[in-house]
Structures are given as structure tokens and as C-alpha cells.
Amino acid sequence: MVKENAILKGDCGLMVLTLNSADCMPTCCGKEMEELIPHVVDTGNEKHKPVITKVDGGILVTCGEVAHPMEEAHHIEWISAHDGEIDMWRAVYPGKKPEAFFPMEKTDITAYAYCNLHSLWGSK
Numbered sequence: 001m002v003k004e005n006a007i008l009k010g011d012c013g014l015m016v017l018t019l020n021s022a023d024c025m026p027t028c029c030g031k032e033m034e035e036l037i038p039h040v041v042d043t044g045n046e047k048h049k050p051v052i053t054k055v056d057g058g059i060l061v062t063c064g065e066v067a068h069p070m071e072e073a074h075h076i077e078w079i080s081a082h083d084g085e086i087d088m089w090r091a092v093y094p095g096k097k098p099e100a101f102f103p104m105e106k107t108d109i110t111a112y113a114y115c116n117l118h119s120l121w122g123s124k
């Protein structure tokens with residue numbers, strides 16, 4: 001069983017967002033995909049939890065209270081924001097800041113960030 005808005009990952013690294021729930025689990029490379037459950041509590045020195053700041057025209061989502069590394073071997077791959085009606089994603093790249101702007105006006109927003117080494121992190 002897969003739920004709506006689940007982020008699934010296959011062994012090969014393919015990630016899929018489900019747009020609805022269903023009584024099955026999608027497969028990739030011949031195996032059922034794994035639902036990524038976001039971490040919400042930072043531990044250790046590296047910080048991942050998305051921080052949402054209201055800015056002019058929308059929100060800015062940054063990764064970690066201390067900026068997450070953005071090196072080729074360890075970086076944030078994407079950041080997303082969800083306000084209950086709109087889902088937005090932005091890819092981020094090594095060498096750039098681990099942040100993304102989203103033109104969203106609502107205040108009840110959930111953000112996610114995906115680290116290539118430490119998986120999925122949620123703002124709540």
C-alpha cells in the first residue's frame with residue numbers, strides 16, 4: 001500500500017513522488033521501492049532539517065541551522081515545499097548554496113530536503 005505524496009526510492013537511486021494512494025507498492029529494478037520517511041530531528045554536527053523563512057514574495061528554505069555541505073561527495077540534491085495545494089521542487093547543486101526560494105504565500109508549509117548521503121529530511 002502506498003499513500004498519497006509518498007517519496008519512494010529504488011535500489012538504483014530512482015525517486016518517485018506518488019500523486020495518489022493505491023493498494024500496491026511500485027517496483028523498480030524488479031524490487032519494491034522503499035518509502036522514504038523524513039528525519040525531523042538533527043543530531044551530530046551536520047545539519048539537514050529544512051528551515052523556512054518568510055521573505056518578500058514567498059519563502060526561502062535553507063538546509064540546516066548551519067549550512068549543509070555542498071561538495072560533490074556530500075550535498076543536498078533537491079529541496080521541496082508543500083502548502084497543501086501546491087507542491088514545488090528545486091534541484092540544488094554542489095558548489096551552490098543549500099537553499100531554494102519558492103513563491104508560496106501560505107504560512108503552513110512543509111519543506112523537505114534530500115541529502116545524497118543522509119537521505120530525506122522534513123521541516124516537521
Ligand SMILES: [Fe+2]
Nearest residue numbers: 046115117118
Ligand atoms: Fe548530509
